[in-house]
Amino acid sequence: MTTTLLSPPLHDLLSRLDALAPGQLLTLSLTREASRELLSTLTAERKGLFEWSPDTDGTAVTVEVARRDAAKGSPRGVFDALAWDHDRLDALERLAFAARAANDLVTAKAHFDRFARGLLRHIGFEEDLLFPALESRMGFPPNAGPTAVMRAEHIEIRAAVEAVRSAIGDPSIDPLPLRQRLHGALSPHNDKEEQVLYPMADQCLSRAGADDLVRRIQEYEAS
C-alpha cells in the first residue's frame, strides 16, 4: 500500500494507477479538489477499470483505489462494487482489533475510526441512492418490504459501531462484547445484501442503470 500526499500532478496519479495489476490497491491522500478531478478523469477515460472509496476527514480525502480485473469500458454491477466495499471495511475492522489485541490503542482507534467513517458512508449511499432506485423500480414502499428491513437494521448497526468506537481506545473497557454485538448485526445484514438485495438490484436495473448507479456511488461523499 502506497500513499501519495495531497496534490501531485494528475498525470503522475494516472500513471501510478495505470501501473497497478488487477487486484492491487493504492491508497492516496489528496485534497478534495484533487480527489474529484481524479475520479472524474477515471470515469471519463478509464471507465470500469477501478474500484474507488473515499474517506473524507476534514479537508483531506484518503482514497482507496483498486484495479479491477475487467476490460476498459465494461459496465459495473451493484453486487461487484458493494461486496468489494464490504470486504474492504471488514479488513479495516480486523486491523483495528488486531491493534487492540497488541495493546496499541492509538492505532486501534485510528483504524476503527476509518472503518466507522467508511461504513457510515456505505450505509449513506445505500439509503440515499441504492434503496430509492430499488423502491422505484420494484414498487417497494420505503416503509415496508426488503429495503425497509435493511434501513431498520442500519439503525442497530450504527448504534453498535458507535458503542465500539467509544470503547476501542479506552484501556478500562473490554470491547469484545461490543464487537460481538456489531458482528451480530453487521454480518447477517451484509449476507442478506450480497445474497438477495444486490443481485436483485443487478437484475431489475438495466446494465446501464446499474453502471450509472455505481458511478453515483463512487462520487458519493458522506455528509
Ligand SMILES: [Fe+2]
Ligand atoms: Fe446495508
Ligand SMILES: [Fe+2]
Ligand atoms: Fe452494504
